[in-house]
Amino acid sequence: MVQPPTAWGPHPEPLAVDSAPLPEYGTGSLADLLPTLAAGMGVPGMTAAIPELTPADRNCVFLIDGLGWEQLKAHPDEAPFLTSLLAASRGGTGRPLTTGYPATTATSLASVGTGLPPGAHGLPGYTVRNPATGELMNQLRWQPWTEPGAWQPYPTVFELADRAGVHAAQVSSPAFANTPLTKVALSGGTFHGRLSGEDRMDLAAEQLAAADRSLVYTYYAEVDGAGHRFGVDSDTWRGQLMYVDRLVQRLAEQLPPRSALYVTADHGMVDVPFDEEHRIDFDEDWELRAGVALLGGEGRARHVYA
Template sequence: MSGPDPMMVEADLLRPARPEYGEASLADVLPSALAVLGVPGAVDVLGLTGPLAGVRRLVVLLVDGLGWHQLPAAGRVAPALARLAAAPTARRLTTGFPSTTPTSLVSLGTGVAPGAHGVLGFRTAVPGTDRVLNHIEWRDDPDPLRWQPVPTQLQRAEAAGVAVTVVSRPEYAGSGLTVAANRGGVYRGAVDVDQLATELLTVVAAGDGPVLVSGYHPDLDRRGHRFGVESEPWLAAVVELDRLVGRLVAGLPADAALLVTADHGQLNVPAEPDYRFDLDTDPRLRAGVRLVAGEPRVRYLHTLPGATDDVVAAWRSVLGPAAWVARRAELVEAGWFGPVPADHLPRIGDVVVVCQERFVVVATETDPVGSSLIGFHGGVTEMELSIPLLVATTG
């Protein structure tokens, strides 16, 4: 298929979508890539072995915040990216739920849905404590090997004789999230797009193969959060991304391919108070709540004993159609996280609040920075949940 339809109307982009685990999701990318490289037992859910026949070296680049429906806007200033998006091999995938970076990075790295790996949000409660774990700031407590017990696809590839390397920002080396998502192989730091391109191309060309190189680029998401999607700073980040993609496509060895994907899309939320509910200033939203986790588009509410029904009623009354307010069991039974083992269930709130359309639940006193953003993600709209898989070869 070719790229996204730039004429999709607002209502279509803001309608709910569902994760397509085991069919066309971010978690299916690395198992399919391993099948291309001949790793025994790897399942090619995405059908890559045909188009990539003869490929023995793969670069998998995850661009933070490059949603499927951001591609038309990005393509206006990014010719290399536009060519990949217009190719017959370009396709829409979905991320998992919630559509947030820590959850998605670990889904990519492990090849399983969020329920199985247990990194179930940007912030989640640590069961048995009053602590909320921010997965971006996580180091070694809790132990990443216990918190995220699933072996990674990188470990699987390395055990099969594939030369495996991760290229990302130097400051992420050894973090809890890096260990959870990318344990296995060698870690190399890259401070900007030019060094990222150099490192990826150097590694993919080394040795006799097979080779798997996983790269991560965070800047587009950061600009979108701060300035909004399609803002001038966001477009400037797209231009930098296009330079990266262009260098990678031009520099691929003859037996190599590039896969470009993302962790989520992103949408802009108006600054007007009608779109932003503040749980720090509305006592109705704090009543009966012991801990708040998640992020503005998806809130996890851990309730006081016996208060769950009252919390559900209060939040439904205050937010109305701006959010889907449900008990944990409803989302688990409906498969939003994929299968969830018993040990991981308490990481999800007793009540889950999923914002619809362009609404958010901010916390202006306890999270002033997060509350001041323009671009958001985490929810289940088509715009947030849809991500690309773009393919480039030397042919």
């Protein structure tokens, strides 16, 4: 029997410290999703930390970059299929997961793939200080290059599943086939590169049906790209949401027997006005610069090295 797809969207970055949800490590964070699915397939060493998830022989995780829970709830007209998954009265079982901290792509993807929080897997931000060189290292683009295993030495959930006889596969853009981030966060089993979203959905469904036990991951980046370039709620962003909603439905309609589809994201997104009132310029304030050797992280979550 095919289980209904489930929408598990991370909260966006919080707007106020006193209302910020803490990461629910061990009970309901992004890092707990794959281990819970793998535990249900009998992979040794995995813990089912999210008890609401019913075990399935075939599991597919579709990660939509940048689409948080609040954004989805605010745009039901653009995403009717995804929205239907949120309503228990219509068969949906969606509820929010929390991201780790900070909620940025490299950190979150590593948590998804390894099942570990940021402090354990070694990718704690967008840019971080390399203790060996003192330089800032961009963990999304992996520049300057350094040995990936030095940052993330643990096996991924896909690797552990593959060793346990589960068919593991990733279906994503060909551009990500050999990147260091893919190596440390999502390696294990086979990687399949496809350019179009439709081709990814079709191949993900094929890979899901390729064995009695399957763990398949697929990914779409352009919702996040449109939000960064044009803002959440822009026509371009709404168009991307409409498109990805159709992709999810396309994949859901092809699910083989004894399978489940989980739709999630790596982080949410909020628009920040680009004006002086909403900006704090480190370079223009000597009091902020005093005693600071290096400024890392990113605008949403700064790393200040004394």
